[in-house]
Amino acid sequence: MMAEGQLKEGIVAGRLSSMEYADNFSDLNAPLDAHEARVEADRCYFCYDAPCMTACPTSIDIPLFIRQISTGNPLGAAKTIFDQNILGGMCARVCPTETLCEEVCVRETAEGKPVQIGRLQRYATDEAMERSKQFYTRAEASGRKVAVVGAGPAGLACAHRLAVNGHDVTIFEARPKSGGLNEYGIAAYKTTDNFAQAEVDYVTAIGGIEIRHGHALGRDVSLAELADGHDAVFLGMGMSGVNALRAEGEDAEGVVDAVDFISELRQADDLSTVAIGRRVVVIGGGMTAVDAAIQSRLLGADEVTICYRRGQENMNASAYEQDLANVNGVMIRHWLQPKRVLTEGGRTVGVELEYTRLEGDRLVGTGEMLVIPADQVFKAIGQSFEAAPLNGSGSAIALERGRIKVDAEGRTSMPKVWAGGDCVVDAREDLTVAAVAAGRDAAEAIHRSLTANGRA
């Protein structure tokens, strides 16, 4: 049934009833209960050299944790997960499992229905977190201090592993809350009930981790100061820049960065205060585009269109995410690039796009134009790393393709400084789980360097 509010012109709040908001933003995948988890766990074949485990960027021993669930030992399962991935709870919610562990599950091969690894992982980690079960104790204090920049997935994973190894960690976080994209950048229906903060609390409960909010690198603290005052530094600040549309009129009222919109939505205490257009166009083809588009619909937008400049096969959003968008009434259009934002009195009224095609490897405009009416346009064409905060405090850090250059251990060109997560070039497509792996591995590398190969 269409809510009356959906037809209000312009960018307005309160399109839906409070019940509709609650329903629309409830858990995307309801958690498995104990019975469902046991039934699903029974499907796992306990493969040798399991493909799922190989596909997991954090190398979680998936067959083992599922077997632990099937034997009625969910806490043991949770420990198996956390041993490799302390943010296993969030990864269970946001990982594109359909392109990772579940894609290679032998039951996907056998019958096109993989074991629901993500949901099982959530079941186990939820059990442990709900019972406040902590599995790790800190090693004897090493007396070493490490600064971590950014309290996102990479920073938190790094900080936790350092704390486990007995080092004292201070995290410098620019935002008022920890969690990084888990808190500010992921669709609300994937992480309900303030899960991101619950996870931060769970991770930091080990002790030895101090988080200083409102401390941005380059503004409130410099890299040189951090390096001077600590035995090591880990940079995990992610990406803060947003790529420009390079379309005429993109400064118009109603043109918004998708990440800002998602962040605003995530931070809203009351979703009926979040304004949304009647007609929304999202420019981009990744997860952020999908998250912004679906949530626009869920907030009551009448028409939502994703416009992507290449074909479906080139979209960074997984097939599952695209399906989810379709199911939620989002129209995805391909081979369209924005040329001009149309305005009336400074206010956005539409987007003019040009059809594209490939000429060899090169994407070119065909000259044919299309206008889609819109009172709100979200830019979701990728984020960029802002290197400026690193500089001006001594020797510059080497970059690679616009992000921080690191070696196999996460070490930057600057002594005592490691980096990981979205701020470095990583082959694994900027996934949360990849950031966790990078933070964890950098922590181990830092630990080795601080303790002569792990010996304190």
Next chain:
Amino acid sequence: MADIRNNFIGIKSPNPFWLASAPPTDKAYNVVRAFKAGWGGVVWKTLGEEGPPVVNVNGPRYGAIWGADRRLLGLNNIELITDRDLQTNLREMKQVKMDWPDRALIASIMVPCEENAWKNILPLVEETGADGIELNFGCPHGMSERGMGAAVGQVPEYVEMVVRWCKQYTRMPVITKLTPNISDIRQPARAALAGGTDAVSLINTINSITSVNLDSFSPEPSIDGKGTHGGYCGPAVKPIAMNMVAEIARDPQTQGLPISAIGGITTWRDAAEFLALGAGNVQVCTAAMTYGFKIVEEMIEGLKSWMDEKGHATLDDIIGRATPNVTDWQYLNLNYIAKAHIDQDSCIKCGRCHIACEDTSHQAITSMVDGVRHFEVIEAECVGCNLCVNVCPVENCITMEPLAVGALDQRTGQTVEPTYANWTTHPNNPMAREAAE
């Protein structure tokens, strides 16, 4: 369409599927439901002697083990014989037999091991019109502590003695139900035959403890913190029952003795296997207690379809067909050589064949070939043990392929001989050497 009418020691039923003596056959209400569902016959739950009936525990009677998805694989029970008054049972049996004349109705009986006890009850049972009796020498719990059930079945001399009394005091056919809780099942079978039994039925349930409660440290089922061994049944016991049926079927002393097979029969296929091993019909309990009486529809139709497909017209065409193929290990052909083969198209690459072989057997399956995950049999190492076939989750993905005569066995370097040769003549057998000398 195949004809599956059953004639077991002169007792006729429309199909070979009887319900075993157990809770599903304790009263007319259940038995009538069973007949309506299509069961060919029932063995009424065991009657005791006249007087105050036995009492059951008032807590749980059953324990179980489960497979994946909590599928019931094995059930055990500590229930006793019927706890209803003898006259009530007899009255109901008579009525049911009158109402369902085409179905088999057998009375299971367990009374003290005294001649008079048997002499007294047999005429009462005969009066119901029952088609036959089954002597319960099998119950392993409770009644055996009182000198009945398995306590009789475990002593061949007692078995023979009681069977003799029964044959003396009734004209009804006698089926002697055997306990598997004995080292050699042929002994009580031979004793029953010596006593004049018309048939044996087996197996009764197996002594068992299904689980231990790890909070209370009580065996399950737990009665106020204590447990006792119960009788184990269900799919898990089928292999044990099949071996015992085959042992009796191929024993020269009991060959031809009709057998009513019991033990984990759940599908038509289970039934067909028992018939092939020499059973004249089958009795079912756990499957009905798990799924209800409707399963008999699948059993009837499945058996008929298979018989039609294979061209078997009647049950006699299949009964005992596998019996001659059950032999002693010493007569197995050692010149028969098979190797595992993995069908790469149906392989889902779970790797279980590899790790089972690698960790626990003969290191005869690869896990990686040219840097790619790939599972393939190394014929030079494969002893043809079949473990990989059994752990593979995909049916028919791994098969055992016999080597043709004259082919080279890469493991031994020998070619496959055309002749049959077993252990009795093998050079490594000291007995064979002695015989040759």
